[in-house]
Amino acid sequence: MSTTVQLGYLISACLFILGLKRLSKPRTAVQGNMMGSAGMLVAVVVTLLGFDLVNLPVIAAGIAVGAAVGVLLATRVAMTGMPQLVALFNGFGGLASLLVGAATLHLELGNDTLVSTDLATGGLTVAIGAITFTGSVVAFTKLQEIFNGSAASAAVLRAGNVVLVAGAVVLMVLLVLSPSSMWLWLLALVALAAGVTLVWPIGGADMPVVIALLNSMSGLAASTTGFVLGNSLLIIAGALVGASGLILTFIMCRAMNRTLGNVLFGSIDASGVTADADSVYEGKITSSSADEVALLLDTAEKVAIIPGYGMAVAQAQHAVRDLTRVLEDRGSEVVFAIHPVAGRMPGHMNVLLAEAEIPYDQLKEMDHVNPTFSQVDLAIVLGANDVVNPEARENPDSPIAGMPIIDVDKARTVVVIKRSLSPGFAGIPNPLFALDNTLMLFGDGRTAVEEISSAMAEL
Amino acid sequence: MTFVIALTLFVIAVFLGVELISKVPPTLHTPLMSGSNAISGITLIGAIAAAGAGNSALTTVLAFGAIALATINVVGGFLVTHRMLGMFKRKG
Numbered sequence: 093m094s095t096t097v098q099l100g101y102l103i104s105a106c107l108f109i110l111g112l113k114r115l116s117k118p119r120t121a122v123q124g125n126m127m128g129s130a131g132m133l134v135a136v137v138v139t140l141l142g143f144d145l146v147n148l149p150v151i152a153a154g155i156a157v158g159a160a161v162g163v164l165l166a167t168r169v170a171m172t173g174m175p176q177l178v179a180l181f182n183g184f185g186g187l188a189s190l191l192v193g194a195a196t197l198h199l200e201l202g203n204d205t206l207v208s209t210d211l212a213t214g215g216l217t218v219a220i221g222a223i224t225f226t227g228s229v230v231a232f233t234k235l236q237e238i239f240n241g242s243a244a245s246a247a248v249l250r251a252g253n254v255v256l257v258a259g260a261v262v263l264m265v266l267l268v269l270s271p272s273s274m275w276l277w278l279l280a281l282v283a284l285a286a287g288v289t290l291v292w293p294i295g296g297a298d299m300p301v302v303i304a305l306l307n308s309m310s311g312l313a314a315s316t317t318g319f320v321l322g323n324s325l326l327i328i329a330g331a332l333v334g335a336s337g338l339i340l341t342f343i344m345c346r347a348m349n350r351t352l353g354n355v356l357f358g359s360i361d362a363s364g365v366t367a368d369a370d371s372v373y374e375g376k377i378t379s380s381s382a383d384e385v386a387l388l389l390d391t392a393e394k395v396a397i398i399p400g401y402g403m404a405v406a407q408a409q410h411a412v413r414d415l416t417r418v419l420e421d422r423g424s425e426v427v428f429a430i431h432p433v434a435g436r437m438p439g440h441m442n443v444l445l446a447e448a449e450i451p452y453d454q455l456k457e458m459d460h461v462n463p464t465f466s467q468v469d470l471a472i473v474l475g476a477n478d479v480v481n482p483e484a485r486e487n488p489d490s491p492i493a494g495m496p497i498i499d500v501d502k503a504r505t506v507v508v509i510k511r512s513l514s515p516g517f518a519g520i521p522n523p524l525f526a527l528d529n530t531l532m533l534f535g536d537g538r539t540a541v542e543e544i545s546s547a548m549a550e551l
Numbered sequence: 552m553t554f555v556i557a558l559t560l561f562v563i564a565v566f567l568g569v570e571l572i573s574k575v576p577p578t579l580h581t582p583l584m585s586g587s588n589a590i591s592g593i594t595l596i597g598a599i600a601a602a603g604a605g606n607s608a609l610t611t612v613l614a615f616g617a618i619a620l621a622t623i624n625v626v627g628g629f630l631v632t633h634r635m636l637g638m639f640k641r642k643g
Contacts, residue, residue: 128586135596162625
């Protein structure tokens, strides 16, 4: 690799670093994203000019196909489909690394120059890339609701996963000790299967952790590819992405008071729950109507809206925006309280509400909004359940004990918009629904919010 | 590049990544993921180099696939991030 190419890569690495830094602040995020793409452009141009490339038509065709598909996906996807798209992109990144790692190693397997660290990092690239790819595909199918892993098979899959990961480690050792393509392709197959068994048993509400983890792994795979190719830019850029994905993963885990191991290999144990749904809810549920909620909103000075995955499913974000405008025109203050793991990926609610043109400074983080709930006249819970369950705070034996929640129960009145009393992902009843100051508004989230808005108009 | 130098770059970049990202507000979690995912499409240059050096049919096919996939990541990732960030507005 010539010095010119290396210097070009250095410029590109600097642009990635500055880009990521700016991408993590709202005011500079757009600029950061552009710096990142500039870094990528520099890297690609330098590579095209700096290497003696024999297969130019193949390269041009690959880039043309990829760019066309990329533009199509990025411009066509609806914001509600964003978790799926992010999952898919993670998977493509993993598969690309898998292919590059495997192709490079396959080519060099005959050479004497191949040392054991090349084989080890090559094996690692293939393994991480493969797990990222199939794991992301499974996550995609789950988010798209094509498949849903059933709980009954979870134990079998987890056992299978342990076997497959152990098998992958053995194959990696074999690849280093007696290099041959056979081990390489076997390793790829075993790791592909391990990606499936890893993500399959993980359920909906844990998806934000999985997506963030796969994001991290797609970066790691690029980084290990850099080890194989001796390419500093791949190592640096991949490591940056790996680190940022890992931070997001831990932010998500902390927001559920669970460890990464528990999310991946454990399950929420609802068997020890003493209270069953009937004893929690019986005779204590107050059902409400859109007209009644409108009357309450009429006098409410401060309103908090707590969205959850249900808002995404009902596609209620635009209806919520309309209601917010009505309330603000009448002089009420409206804030949105966002739990970090609400939805199916990190920041899911923020993206949906941004699409509905709700300013991002109106969206409050859990830690900031919780101390203010005693001043909230009306809290509207829209399609959220476990993240507003007071059991997490009050019952140390609860399966979700210790999980940070949004303290809606401290608001003067709580309205919960929900289809039924069915439990959330944790599978436990929510005593919030039975509180004296809670009103249940049963129905589809979007329809319910629209009905409240029209009831307000008639006041 | 020796393995130790590669490892040094990796470890320092991980620390740098942690420093860069640790204060990101939740509003930017999704754009950060899609934007950083586009950056992980840097595998593209590895794929280009692999395709360029390729002399067997198998490696050419693998490299073509890798180039196409990584380009989807890069182009799609930066573009969708730009689109998303365009929706984030401040009040007033």
